[in-house]
Amino acid sequence: MGFSVRKADDKFVNAIDDFQRYRDKKAWELAFRSLTNVMNVDPKLMAPSKDGFMLPARQRIMELLVTLPPEGREAYRLFNDAPAKQLYDQALAAGGNSLADEVPLLRKVYEQYFITSVGDQAADRLGDALFESGDFLGADATWAAIIDRYPDTDLNPLRVQVKRGIAMARAKRLDPLNALIAQIKEKNAGATVTVAGADVEATAFLMKQIEPTTKPAATLFVKGDNDTPLNLPASDAPAWQCEFLNREITEQIAQRVNGWRWQGANLQMAFFVPSSDTDGKRVYVNWLGACFAIDATSGKLVWRTDKFEDISQKIDQLVQSLPDIFAYSTVVIPNDRVLFVRVPVKRINYDEPMRLTCHDSNTGQQKWSSESGTLSSYTFLGKPVVVGDVIYAPGKTREGSELMLLTIDPANGKLLSSMTIGQAAAGSNYRGNTVVPSSNLTFFQGKVYVLTNNGGMVAVNPATKQVEWAYQCEGPPVINQQEWWAYQNMAQKLKTAGVITIQDGMLYFKERGVDDMYAIDLSGPTLKWKRPVDDSDMIAGVSEGRVVTLGSDAGAIDVNSKALTWSTRIPLDNGMIYPLINGKSLFVFLGRGVYEINTTNGALVKIFRGSDKDSMGGSVWRAGQKLITVSNQAVTAYPLGAAARAN
Amino acid sequence: MIKLKLIGAAMCVLISTGLARADEGITVSASGEVKSKPTVVEIGATVSADAELTADAIVKYREAKKKGVDAITNLKMPNVTMESNGYTVNAAVDQQQQMRMMQGMGGGGTATKQKVEVSEQMKLTIKDADKLEPEKLMDTLLKVIDAGKDAGLVIGPPPATNYYEMQIRAQSGKGASMVLFKLGDINALKEQAYKQAMNSANAKAKRLAELAGVKLGRVMSVQEGQPKDENSGQNASRAMAYMNMGIPFVPNEQTDVSSNLCGDIPVKVVLSVQFEIVK
Numbered sequence: 001m002g003f004s005v006r007k008a009d010d011k012f013v014n015a016i017d018d019f020q021r022y023r024d025k026k027a028w029e030l031a032f033r034s035l036t037n038v039m040n041v042d043p044k045l046m047a048p049s050k051d052g053f054m055l056p057a058r059q060r061i062m063e064l065l066v067t068l069p070p071e072g073r074e075a076y077r078l079f080n081d082a083p084a085k086q087l088y089d090q091a092l093a094a095g096g097n098s099l100a101d102e103v104p105l106l107r108k109v110y111e112q113y114f115i116t117s118v119g120d121q122a123a124d125r126l127g128d129a130l131f132e133s134g135d136f137l138g139a140d141a142t143w144a145a146i147i148d149r150y151p152d153t154d155l156n157p158l159r160v161q162v163k164r165g166i167a168m169a170r171a172k173r174l175d176p177l178n179a180l181i182a183q184i185k186e187k188n189a190g191a192t193v194t195v196a197g198a199d200v201e202a203t204a205f206l207m208k209q210i211e212p213t214t215k216p217a218a219t220l221f222v223k224g225d226n227d228t229p230l231n232l233p234a235s236d237a238p239a240w241q242c243e244f245l246n247r248e249i250t251e252q253i254a255q256r257v258n259g260w261r262w263q264g265a266n267l268q269m270a271f272f273v274p275s276s277d278t279d280g281k282r283v284y285v286n287w288l289g290a291c292f293a294i295d296a297t298s299g300k301l302v303w304r305t306d307k308f309e310d311i312s313q314k315i316d317q318l319v320q321s322l323p324d325i326f327a328y329s330t331v332v333i334p335n336d337r338v339l340f341v342r343v344p345v346k347r348i349n350y351d352e353p354m355r356l357t358c359h360d361s362n363t364g365q366q367k368w369s370s371e372s373g374t375l376s377s378y379t380f381l382g383k384p385v386v387v388g389d390v391i392y393a394p395g396k397t398r399e400g401s402e403l404m405l406l407t408i409d410p411a412n413g414k415l416l417s418s419m420t421i422g423q424a425a426a427g428s429n430y431r432g433n434t435v436v437p438s439s440n441l442t443f444f445q446g447k448v449y450v451l452t453n454n455g456g457m458v459a460v461n462p463a464t465k466q467v468e469w470a471y472q473c474e475g476p477p478v479i480n481q482q483e484w485w486a487y488q489n490m491a492q493k494l495k496t497a498g499v500i501t502i503q504d505g506m507l508y509f510k511e512r513g514v515d516d517m518y519a520i521d522l523s524g525p526t527l528k529w530k531r532p533v534d535d536s537d538m539i540a541g542v543s544e545g546r547v548v549t550l551g552s553d554a555g556a557i558d559v560n561s562k563a564l565t566w567s568t569r570i571p572l573d574n575g576m577i578y579p580l581i582n583g584k585s586l587f588v589f590l591g592r593g594v595y596e597i598n599t600t601n602g603a604l605v606k607i608f609r610g611s612d613k614d615s616m617g618g619s620v621w622r623a624g625q626k627l628i629t630v631s632n633q634a635v636t637a638y639p640l641g642a643a644a645r646a647n
Numbered sequence: 648m649i650k651l652k653l654i655g656a657a658m659c660v661l662i663s664t665g666l667a668r669a670d671e672g673i674t675v676s677a678s679g680e681v682k683s684k685p686t687v688v689e690i691g692a693t694v695s696a697d698a699e700l701t702a703d704a705i706v707k708y709r710e711a712k713k714k715g716v717d718a719i720t721n722l723k724m725p726n727v728t729m730e731s732n733g734y735t736v737n738a739a740v741d742q743q744q745q746m747r748m749m750q751g752m753g754g755g756g757t758a759t760k761q762k763v764e765v766s767e768q769m770k771l772t773i774k775d776a777d778k779l780e781p782e783k784l785m786d787t788l789l790k791v792i793d794a795g796k797d798a799g800l801v802i803g804p805p806p807a808t809n810y811y812e813m814q815i816r817a818q819s820g821k822g823a824s825m826v827l828f829k830l831g832d833i834n835a836l837k838e839q840a841y842k843q844a845m846n847s848a849n850a851k852a853k854r855l856a857e858l859a860g861v862k863l864g865r866v867m868s869v870q871e872g873q874p875k876d877e878n879s880g881q882n883a884s885r886a887m888a889y890m891n892m893g894i895p896f897v898p899n900e901q902t903d904v905s906s907n908l909c910g911d912i913p914v915k916v917v918l919s920v921q922f923e924i925v926k
Contacts, residue, residue: 515699515760532699532760553696553707553799567696567707568714569799592797602710607797 002455002475003403005422005467008045008057012038016047019064028075035061039112046470051527054470058111065115066149073115084113088122095125103129104464110142120146120153124160131163133463135446136171137505137522140164144523158184162193162202169209171445173505173523181206230582230622231641232596232608238636239626240299241611244274244287245633246308249315256319269319273576273618275330275383276630277338279361280623283635286330288318289342293364294635296623303364305357306345314348322429325576326497326512327354327438329383333410336361339391341380344371350431353379353398358413368413375415378406382438385448390416392448392462394439401426401434403452405460419465424454427478437476437512442500453498453512457520469525476513476535496538496551496575503542506559510539510549517547519559531562536572540588541581543599548586550579554597566602570595574616574632582622589620589629612636672867673859674921675851679843681836682911684777685828688784689905690791692729693801695766697739708734708765711799718798719771719791726774727791731767739764771795776828781909788826828912829905836914845869848920856924864923872917 015038022031039061046054049063068076088109095102106129109122127142143164146153153160161184168177181203184191192199254270274287282293282302288311292304311318321343329341338361343352357369370376377397384393391408401424407416424436440451447468450458455475459468498512506528510517515535519528537551546556546565555567571592579588585605586597593609615631622628626637694715696707719729739762771791776784795802803825830836856863906912 532703534698553711555707564700564703564706567703567710569696569707569711571796571799604714604798 002425002478003422003452003472004425005046005054005456005458005470005472006044006420007054008038008041008047008060012041012045012047012057016060016064023064023068023072026069026072028072031072032076032079035064043466046467052472053525053527054472056111056466056468058108062111062114066145068115077116080113081116081118084109084116084122085118087113088118091122091125099129099132100463103133107464110145114145115150120150120155123150124155127163127167131167131170133446136167137173137445137447140167140171140173140523143167156193158188158191158202159193162195162206165206166209168505169206171505171522172503174210175504176523177206177210230580230585230587230627232587232594232606233610233627233638233641235638236609236611238611238638241634241636242294242299242301243634244285244292244308246312249308249312250632252312252315253319256315269323269325271574271576271616271632272325272328273574273578273616273632274630275328276619276628276635277330277332278621278623278628279332279338282361283623283628283630283637284330284332284338284340284361285630285635286328286340286342288328289340289345289348291330291340291342291359291364293338293361296626296628296637299635299637305340305359305364305366310345311348314345317349318343320430321348321350321352321433322435323354324381324435324438326495327380327382331384331386332361333358333386333391335410337367337410339384339410341383341393344369347371351433354381356380356384356393356408356413358410370413373413373415375406375408375413378404379436381436382440384408385441385443386410387443387448387462390462392441392443394421394441394450396424396434396436399434401436403436403439403450403454405448405450405462407462417465419460421450421458421460421467422452422456422470424452425475425478440498440500442502444502449500449502449507451498451500451509451511455511455514457500457507457509457518459522459525471518471520471525471527473511473516473518473530474514475511494536494552494572494575496536496577499539501539501542501547508539508542508547508559510537512538517549517557519547519562529562531557533557536575538577540579540586543581543584543586546599548581548599550577550586550588554586554588554595554602556599556602568597568602568604570597572617574618576632577617578619578621580620580622587620588617589631590617591615594620594627594629608638610636610638672921672923673852673855673861673863674919675848675855676872676917676919677844677847677851678915678917679840679845679847680913680915681839681843682913683830683836685906685909685912686775686777686831687829688773688776688788689827689829690771690773690788690795690825691803691827692769692771692795693766694769695764695801697762697764699760699762701763704763704765708767712767715769715795715798715800718794718800722790722794724773724787724791727787728772728774729769730772731769734765734767737764737766738762769800784909792825824907826909827905827907828909830912830914833904833914837916840914840916841918844916844918845920848918852920852922856922862925864925866920867923868921870919872919 015034018034019031022034041057043056043058045057047057047060049055049060087105091102091105091109094105106122106126110126113119123142123146127139130142131139143160146160147157165177165180185203191202193202195205250270257270272288274285276283276285278296281296283296284293290306290308290311293302295302323343327341331339333339338359340357341354343354355370358367359365360367370378378395379398381394381396384391391410393406393408395404395406396402403421403424404418405421406418409416427435429435437453439453442449448460448462450460455473457471461468495513500509505522507520507522513535515532516530517533518530521528533549534551537549540548540550545559547559549555552572553567553569556565558565571590573591577588579586584599586599588595593607595607596605598605612629612631612634615633618631620629625640627640629636694712696704696711698704698707716729773787792802852863904912904914
């Protein structure tokens, strides 16, 4: 049993069952009456839909109403047209004030009264509002509902389809857009619509919306320019190298882990690859809570928050508290600031939670910290994302297991809001503290997508503070105290990071320690496919219609057929690797060097040995004209190959 | 009847004479040893792939093998060859789950899905190693090992996945070595070793005869003993050695002698020779 969301109660489920039963018997009055008591269900509650999705209960109601046959719809309009129109008029009146006031009311009409006489108009207007706010997927879904589920609409279907096509183009959903164009050609060849006062041929207009792109696929680990082809350096000689590893500390960590016989669970802590980020001027590194900045030009240490030796006094506490090594994070934010998720070295003890600290990127001076103030009661569960002038961060209360999305003011670290996403399946560590795996966040077109690494993917609308949908799946095993003894005397399985990536309107995700990968069509949402992979695999990115994976083998999975198209064995020693996709090449930093692999056929193009010998590999990224590698022992910068400089 | 009695009496005389001979004479034990540079170097390599979907396991295995073979071929070393014993298809074992079961623990948090493993053991052979200078041989070896590792081959035995496996390997004394140095055809060397052993036996026996004040006669019997070192012809110890190298082992090989060390490899023989005392 993994991650779960707040579910609607049995009363709701029974009401839905009753509705379906009466609907099938065409007992309309009884059917609508069964829904009466649940129409105003708490919008935060979720109800199961198909394929493992959980949808807001109100949306579930809408899904059911559209399944009514024509006579059922007529009966529904008889009872509900009046309140629907009243609510719609309220929405229009509110729209005179602001879009933000109009949208919630429109959404209510759309969810509760879609099949009434004003439902299509409300949906169309809602689609316009969502499009204007940048939620192209939401707009697409809303207009699609009119075409697919409102057969007697008075709206011009061609016009709605064209608007839908524009939303698809903005959302980069090119395959569905091409299908839409073909459909329009078949049914309405040569038809025109009015756009910006001019009559245009519908299909030609939509075809112009498709931007030709040679851009490489999205990858979560891009730093800086990823459009210019990247050529590995010709020489192993670095531009600079900063060795930070304190071997004594890592030996002590390994001794403690081996002494406790927890090798099977957390030996990766002894080969910890620090998280890092850059603003082009400096490279910021977070090594087990001791953070520092290196000048990107000279490689000199600019500042640090703690001496590495300070950790050696607290090895026992650090090991026994068993922090989630994937929770340590570094994020550069605007206004010369940098965020770290860490246990501050001076506070390492058996129970200290992960904190969020904000520092001046020029001097390292701490600006604020979650050690005090409105954030002090939270444990931070992974890398935050910065959107505009807010920070979204995953977290939980100290001993709680509810996963929360925290909205924070980056200027002063004040908690602006918090919302519960769901209930994690929590374990406990050796100290008896509640343990929840760190989450991954990504922001895309107005929504925050949360990969729980606990058996769930959740889409949150931060503006409305609503969970828009949740997908529940089998999560990794939950570690509990008694399980520690079960990891004795065994090698730890490679643990790579959980990853979400979004490309062409499709969301691909794979949780940490789980042996399934998923592809979700965000326009539904619907599950496009699920397929088994190795539990040590991670998603490196999407390139040319293939999901590129990385684990003991690098591989590529076709996004349509889900077949494994190629596989290349790589000598992976450490799961804390963060690769880079540039053009048709995958770059991954391993113990034997930086491997360049062709993402089309898996051919090993080149191995760049570099000068970070005897490391376990780690992150590779590009900053300007330099290739930066961050391993478990050093940060190294190399001048890029000649062709890249010429470009 | 008389004929039978005569034959029987003659047999008794012959047998008693033979019995008397077993106790007579001088018996000495002598050994001969000849050293030679290894002529062949063998490196074990494993290609394996596992996946829940059989199609994935096949793709991974084929690609890993192709890339491994291509990497070695592209070295363009004519004296380096690659052989295979064929592939196996098994149910992959989750090492952590196996360890938990061995320790009497439960199977783990969740049920492990059954995976298919396709595995193939290969042998990389460097021939004419005796014709290379030691430094050049080392360079060649390291190039081959590097190319194999870069291509994702597991060179030598796969790393131990748990403490018990490490203990077993340590006890066999062959845990860490990746490479086996061998003498190809040892017949000529054995011939020399035999000569040495016989000469040594002769010399010993003569000396003993002098000391005993008797005259040494002809050789009555020769027996070959087992040299007491790891380069014996015993199949069991060779099998263990090969297994620890990750090299496919063919039992009953009588003609090869091997070592982990890159140096002269001894070929030893031990003879027990009985000489007649001339009266």
